[in-house]
Amino acid sequence: MLEAQVSQRLGDFTLDTSLAVPAEGVTALFGRSGSGKSSLIRLIAGLGVPDSGSIRLGDTWLVDTQRRRWVPPHRRQLGVVFQEARLFPHYSVRGNLRYGMPRAARADFDDLVELLGIGHLLSRTPGRLSGGEARRVAIGRALLSRPRMLLLDEPLTGLDGARKQELLQYIRRLARDTGVPILFVSHDTREIGALADRVALLEEGRVMASGPVDEMFARLDLGPRTGRFEASSLLEARIVAHDEALCLTRLALLGMPEGEMLSVARLEGRVGDAVRLRLRARDVGVAFMRTPPMPDVDCLPATLREIGDETHGPFVEVMLDVGGQALRARLTREAVSQMGLHTGQTLQARLRSVTISRHDVIVM
Amino acid sequence: MLTPLEWEALALSLRISGVALAAILLPGIAVAYLLARFDFPGKTLLDGILHLPLVLPPVVVGYLLLVSLGRQGPLGQWLNEHLGVSLPFTWEGAAVAGGVMAFPLLVRAVRLSLESVDRKLEEAARTLGASRWKTFLTVTLPLILPGILTGGVLAFARSLSEFGATITFASNIPGETRTLPLALYSLVQTPGQEAAAARLCVISVIVALIALVASEWLARRARRRLEGRHA
Numbered sequence: 001m002l003e004a005q006v007s008q009r010l011g012d013f014t015l016d017t018s019l020a021v022p023a024e025g026v027t028a029l030f031g032r033s034g035s036g037k038s039s040l041i042r043l044i045a046g047l048g049v050p051d052s053g054s055i056r057l058g059d060t061w062l063v064d065t066q067r068r069r070w071v072p073p074h075r076r077q078l079g080v081v082f083q084e085a086r087l088f089p090h091y092s093v094r095g096n097l098r099y100g101m102p103r104a105a106r107a108d109f110d111d112l113v114e115l116l117g118i119g120h121l122l123s124r125t126p127g128r129l130s131g132g133e134a135r136r137v138a139i140g141r142a143l144l145s146r147p148r149m150l151l152l153d154e155p156l157t158g159l160d161g162a163r164k165q166e167l168l169q170y171i172r173r174l175a176r177d178t179g180v181p182i183l184f185v186s187h188d189t190r191e192i193g194a195l196a197d198r199v200a201l202l203e204e205g206r207v208m209a210s211g212p213v214d215e216m217f218a219r220l221d222l223g224p225r226t227g228r229f230e231a232s233s234l235l236e237a238r239i240v241a242h243d244e245a246l247c248l249t250r251l252a253l254l255g256m257p258e259g260e261m262l263s264v265a266r267l268e269g270r271v272g273d274a275v276r277l278r279l280r281a282r283d284v285g286v287a288f289m290r291t292p293p294m295p296d297v298d299c300l301p302a303t304l305r306e307i308g309d310e311t312h313g314p315f316v317e318v319m320l321d322v323g324g325q326a327l328r329a330r331l332t333r334e335a336v337s338q339m340g341l342h343t344g345q346t347l348q349a350r351l352r353s354v355t356i357s358r359h360d361v362i363v364m
Numbered sequence: 365m366l367t368p369l370e371w372e373a374l375a376l377s378l379r380i381s382g383v384a385l386a387a388i389l390l391p392g393i394a395v396a397y398l399l400a401r402f403d404f405p406g407k408t409l410l411d412g413i414l415h416l417p418l419v420l421p422p423v424v425v426g427y428l429l430l431v432s433l434g435r436q437g438p439l440g441q442w443l444n445e446h447l448g449v450s451l452p453f454t455w456e457g458a459a460v461a462g463g464v465m466a467f468p469l470l471v472r473a474v475r476l477s478l479e480s481v482d483r484k485l486e487e488a489a490r491t492l493g494a495s496r497w498k499t500f501l502t503v504t505l506p507l508i509l510p511g512i513l514t515g516g517v518l519a520f521a522r523s524l525s526e527f528g529a530t531i532t533f534a535s536n537i538p539g540e541t542r543t544l545p546l547a548l549y550s551l552v553q554t555p556g557q558e559a560a561a562a563r564l565c566v567i568s569v570i571v572a573l574i575a576l577v578a579s580e581w582l583a584r585r586a587r588r589r590l591e592g593r594h595a
Contacts, residue, residue, distance in 0.1 A: 047487050073490040074498075086488040090506045090589060099502075100492030145492045 255323030426532025462523025477511020
């Protein structure tokens with residue numbers, strides 16, 4: 001568990017916030033550029049000194065300005081991966097990986113190298129790595145220093161779609177297999193949807209809200225902050241069948257009655273695997289219960305929980321309950337009034353399979 | 365190939381410059397680090413004083429050395445009483461003169477390469493558990509090695525060619541302080557020694573060329589090790 005309560009003036013910007021990161025899983029620190037994410041990470045890592053406040057990691061005080069305590073960065077046991085990989089140009093990949101490695105971590109070396117898929121790079125020099133490879137090496141280097149927590153500062157920025165997807169897979173595998181808690185800085189809701197268990201929303205130097213990722217995605221009031229266009233829901237499901245002939249995978253949402261299924265493009269996972277599904281609000285529609293089904297639209301029984309309070313503009317966001325999970329939908333204001341939608345109403349949530357891309361489905 | 369006198373002057377020159385370089389190398393790196401990485405009151409003044417030997421006439425530097433390190437000088441007296449060392453008119457004194465004249469060149473070169481080191485790499489090392497000192501030895505030092513090589517060769521060459529401060533502080537004693545430039549000067553002053561002077565001149569040029577080529581080669585090798593590897 002990491003607890004920070006810090007304030008620091010940086011020019012005409014003030015970082016003044018508290019942040020709690022649990023001792024397990026992936027916590028995302030979300031905010032636009034200039035919201036103070038990187039400054040906060042630097043304070044936690046010991047690369048900056050807060051004007052006042054304290055930071056505690058487990059039962060160790062890293063900073064306490066009142067008691068004049070400050071642990072230097074090399075004694076904090078925090079692994080940091082920066083936006084740029086910051087590999088040492090005068091060491092080989094192997095040398096970089098071993099840089100902070102204590103004797104006790106030697107046994108982990110081979111496993112981690114394999115987990116990150118960097119075995120074939122060991123004797124190369126950092127200058128000859130691609131962006132994605134360099135970041136994987138940087139993550140490995142940080143992990144081999146046996147950190148109590150891993151801080152990732154926008155590790156995916158600047159990578160193209162495929163590399164980003166690949167690195168996301170690696171990070172998720174790390175979080176699952178190594179048990180090291182991760183604090184992950186990002187301004188991209190898609191990355192957060194794919195990786196995080198919890199989210200803290202940072203705005204103008206202050207954590208405005210924090211909580212489990214699905215709840216945070218489901219909060220309509222945070223819409224303007226998380227970016228309206230990308231507003232989406234995260235849903236837990238599992239694979240129930242593959243249809244090889246049609247190249248489709250059928251998913252069942254957790255909490256839904258037997259037989260209610262979603263179809264998505266063929267996935268890699270096995271039947272029974274858990275998946276996390278990101279559905280954009282603009283791809284979800286609603287219809288009355290008796291509306292007949294259509295071949296390429298999946299219909300799920302849903303209850304209308306909440307209607308957004310927008311009074312201007314063409315669109316309104318509504319929150320649906322599908323088997324206990326929250327699903328956002330964006331409708332026109334016209335539809336909401338003409339359909340006479342009200343909370344508690346039973347509806348169909350309608351989804352077209354083609355709007356769910358492979359990147360939106362993560363096999364856990 | 366070389367006459368005993370030429371050998372003597374050449375060997376003396378190399379010894380004096382080598383000792384001078386060895387003596388200023390670590391302080392030079394330390395001062396360069398201080399100037400490149402820290403702000404403190406009097407920094408500009410220190411910087412100015414360090415650069416004085418570059419702009420003052422060398423004879424002035426030699427005179428100041430004589431005043432401070434001579435038998436009557438405050439530092440010289442102390443050295444003589446406590447360590448039994450007397451520097452003026454000895455080869456050690458010539459090394460001091462060469463070192464003082466070469467110091468600013470070394471500091472400048474090292475400082476320049478320190479300022480071009482990516483501080484983010486040092487931060488990364490710190491987060492990986494390296495203390496300040498370990499970070500310096502394992503990250504900063506290897507990265508500034510080309511600058512240290514260049515500065516070192518420059519400083520060596522500068523003290524090889526040192527004349528004014530040396531003749532003022534250490535005089536021109538055959539076998540003790542008569543380095544290549546002083547020997548050449550003596551020959552030029554002696555009628556009928558034009559041929560010998562010309563030979564010494566050629567020797568000086570060859571030594572200087574070797575130093576320059578060696579420095580270029582070393583620096584290029586060191587740079588190639590780092591080149592294109594900034595990920």
